[in-house]
Amino acid sequence: MRLTDFWARLEEAFGPGYAASIASDQVLSQLGGRTIEQALKAGEQTHVVWRAVVAAYPDRVPARLR
Numbered sequence: 001m002r003l004t005d006f007w008a009r010l011e012e013a014f015g016p017g018y019a020a021s022i023a024s025d026q027v028l029s030q031l032g033g034r035t036i037e038q039a040l041k042a043g044e045q046t047h048v049v050w051r052a053v054v055a056a057y058p059d060r061v062p063a064r065l066r
Contacts (some may be wrong), residue, residue, distance in 0.1 A: 006046040010036075010053065013061045028056050 010019040023036040030052035031039040039049050054061045 001046045001050060003040070003046055006040075006050055009050065009061075009065050013053075013057070013065055022053075026056075028052050030055050 007019075010023065013019070014022055025035065027033055027035055028039075031044065031049065034042065036049055036053065039052075040046070054066050
């Protein structure tokens with residue numbers, strides 16, 4: 001998954017303002033206790049980060065974006 005696709009999916013699932021907040025503020029245990037931004041900056045693959053988002057917010061991410 002390209003990084004631009006990742007951000008588009010995150011914004012579609014959470015809305016532009018909330019997506020930015022989720023990415024910078026929410027620590028996900030699935031990412032080793034890092035935020036989305038920290039995981040991406042550390043070189044984690046986007047599809048791995050996206051799977052962590054889906055696991056952390058199963059009710060927020062529409063099935064078509066999974």
